[in-house]
Amino acid sequence: MNSSTVTLNNPIAGQRTTIIQDIKSLVKFIVLIANVLPVIAGFWLALHFTNTSLTEHLGTFLLTIGGSGLVIAGALILNNWYDVDIDTVMERTKQRPTVTGNFSLRAVLIMGIAASVLGFILLLFTSISAVIYALIGWITYVFFYTMWTKRRYTWNTIIGSVSGAVTPLIGWAAIDASFHIVPFALFLLLFIWQMPHTYAIAIKKNDEYKAAKVAMLPAVRGFKVTKVHMVIYIALLFPIPFLLSSLGTTFMVIASILNAAWLALAIRGFYMKDNYKWANWNFLYSVNYMTILFLLMIFVTLPIFYN
Structure with a gap:
């Protein structure tokens, strides 16, 4: 049977979800895409201002998008893992697999770490600057936002904004590390x-x-x-x-x-x-x-x- 058509019972809502639906929920698919778009824009603009073409850097482009996408996905997965108690209360997050039990918290933690590590490895083949920017975003989102400020301080939004704002810097740095x-x-x-x-x-x-x-x-x-x-x-x-x-x-x-x-x-x-x-x-x-x-x-x- 195709894994994408396997349905899983949802103990909270009594609904059935596919594995694909659960994975999209786990990585917050819309948020993921919204964060990858600035990476692409940063990469494209770096090509433009350095007078180079995409065909010359196609391999770097794929590594940048794949690496940054995995790093971002890893951070979002870890956010779901840590925030399971909050997600259980909020109506809009009750369908996430961490809440329904479709994925165990241990499996989610491993997925988040694995995606992050693989993403950083891919970015290492682009530039050290791209890795540093991605690491700043990852640490800010996972530790400073998710684990520290989100539940305690109204300025958690400022901290969270830093992690989203570094995304075009990742794309730019993959091509040009200069200011x-x-x-x-x-x-x-x-x-x-x-x-x-x-x-x-x-x-x-x-x-x-x-x-x-x-x-x-x-x-x-x-x-x-x-x-x-x-x-x-x-x-x-x-x-x-x-x-x-x-x-x-x-x-x-x-x-x-x-x-x-x-x-x-x-x-x-x-x-x-x-x-x-x-x-x-x-x-x-x-x-x-x-x-x-x-x-x-x-x-x-x-x-x-x-x-």
Whole structure:
């Protein structure tokens, strides 16, 4: 029988899940893809600014994507392993195999460590700088965020943002280890973006975070304070397009328009009665915002479009 069609009993929800579904849940597949995209963008932009082609570095590209993907997946798996008690309480995480018992915690721990180690080994064949950036992200997410700050401090979001922000640096460093304003700007973009993005999720799932006793800002200090923080962080995104002026006027204009629209949406939150609806709008906007920007970075640097 094909392993992808094997179904497993879910003792909590009484539903049946496939092994593929459980693995996708374990590695937080959507989150994984969202973190690999900036790696690809960083790699692509490094090729562009060093005047080299993808065909020249195809092997390095595969090692970079495979290695970084495994490192990120390993960190996410270890997050699931450590947070099983929280995931049991929160409605949106009750289907994870660590909660249902489809995978034993010991097996999950081994998977997380194995994926991480294999990922670092693959990245060693690219550059030491790429490994260092990946290690910074992994340690920050697994130890400083998951195991230390997430349950205790509202500034856990700041710590978690560091791990997500290093992803384009991994891709860039696989090609060029020298300092350049572009990867620095990408780091700032991702670091700042993750704050309002995560706050929107925290407002949407405020009741669940309270029940799980996770110290998210809305659960501890309320919606109004969280909205103020969101407006401040979104405003901090405005200089980023100008740091990326080397990508051309088209990118700068579109990025600036996206920033202005997001700020207007954030300010509207002070006048809306339905906080959860507003938070969902911000969440959806933030996801599309980042996807559009990183795809646009690649688009405007394609040889047929870039002057």
